[in-house]
Amino acid sequence: MSEKNRDGKRTARERLAVEREKQKASEKRRRTLIVGASVVCVLGLAAVIGVVAANSGKDKGGQTAAGPVVAPSGANGEDSLAIPVGESGAPSTLTVWEDFRCPACRAFEAAYRPTIHELVDAGQLRAEYHLVTLIDGNLGGTGSLNAANAASCAQDAGKFTAYHDVLYANQPQETDDAFGDKNKLIELAGKVDGLDTPAFRRCVENGTHDAWVAKSQQAFSKGGFSGTPTVLLNGKNIYQDQSMTPAKLKQMVQQAAKG
Numbered sequence: 001m002s003e004k005n006r007d008g009k010r011t012a013r014e015r016l017a018v019e020r021e022k023q024k025a026s027e028k029r030r031r032t033l034i035v036g037a038s039v040v041c042v043l044g045l046a047a048v049i050g051v052v053a054a055n056s057g058k059d060k061g062g063q064t065a066a067g068p069v070v071a072p073s074g075a076n077g078e079d080s081l082a083i084p085v086g087e088s089g090a091p092s093t094l095t096v097w098e099d100f101r102c103p104a105c106r107a108f109e110a111a112y113r114p115t116i117h118e119l120v121d122a123g124q125l126r127a128e129y130h131l132v133t134l135i136d137g138n139l140g141g142t143g144s145l146n147a148a149n150a151a152s153c154a155q156d157a158g159k160f161t162a163y164h165d166v167l168y169a170n171q172p173q174e175t176d177d178a179f180g181d182k183n184k185l186i187e188l189a190g191k192v193d194g195l196d197t198p199a200f201r202r203c204v205e206n207g208t209h210d211a212w213v214a215k216s217q218q219a220f221s222k223g224g225f226s227g228t229p230t231v232l233l234n235g236k237n238i239y240q241d242q243s244m245t246p247a248k249l250k251q252m253v254q255q256a257a258k259g
Contacts, residue, residue: 069211072155077128081216083155086126091257092119094127097220097230100147100167101135101174105229109168115246117161124257129164131213132220134228135174143172143179146204148213150185153203154195162192 071080082095094116098105119125131148135141147167154163166188172178179185182204189196189204203209220230231239233252238244 067207067211069215070208071212072152072160072209073158074155075212079215079219081212081219082128082130083152083160084126084128085161086120087123088126090120090123090126091259092125092234092253094125095130095232095235096127097130097132097223097225097228099132099134099144099228100151100171100179101139101141101144101177102228103171103174104227106168106171108229108231109165112246112249113165115250119250119253125253129160130216130220132217132228133213134217134220137217139175139177141177141180143177145210145213146182146185146207147179148216149207149209150182150189150204152209152212153200154189154192156203157195157197157200159192159195163189163195166191 072083074084076082076084098108116125116127120127131151133144133148136144151160151164151167154160167179167185170188170191185204186196186201189200229239230237233249234256238249
């Protein structure tokens with residue numbers, strides 16, 4: 001065999017080896033993307049993929065709260081487990097299951113809050129919030145429970161939306177149980193005009209709605225949801241739609257409003 005032919009075959013073998021390595025790398029990337037997509041618990045927010053695993057449902061619900069189940073003022077839905085925001089006659093309903101310690105929930109709120117507020121204010125959307133304690137169950141602590149109770153106390157005072165947004169704006173690191181400190185939750189109430197009252201403080205300190213929050217967590221576990229946030233539009237789980245964006249959500253709600 002001529003030296004030229006040997007060189008040609010060697011070059012061909014080298015090209016084939018390179019191509020095989022490229023294929024292996026491509027397949028590895030494909031498998032990684034599939035695995036990553038399977039655990040994402042937020043609408044197309046790739047930045048939070050790394051933290052979602054800790055928020056996936058494990059049938060852990062944090063603390064079991066003793067005492068009577070006291071629903072917040074105006075709570076509705078099955079077993080009065082939803083805190084409603086917006087007009088009852090709105091054409092569309094957005095149901096959100098969330099945990100105030102959940103970083104993916106914070107990412108969802110940061111991205112979608114302006115759109116949700118706009119649609120609620122226009123009377124086109126009604127939001128119903130279900131508060132759960134998934135992170136307490138996964139990582140320990142009481143921050144999810146205490147923050148959910150405090151938000152429920154804010155609902156009693158007619159200040160749920162503002163305080164809800166303050167909690168997410170001041171959310172600690174997922175592993176930092178800062179919301180377990182009730183004094184911290186009362187301090188944050190100072191950021192909402194008229195919320196920091198003796199009645200609110202008693203409600204937070206006494207854990208008035210703790211048992212109600214625990215019941216909400218039980219409903220979440222029984223619902224078979226995979227993680228937080230879980231977001232449903234008119235009963236359809238839309239968080240699995242990785243193409244979902246605030247603009248797409250707005251379009252869907254406005255189309256429903258037109259009938």
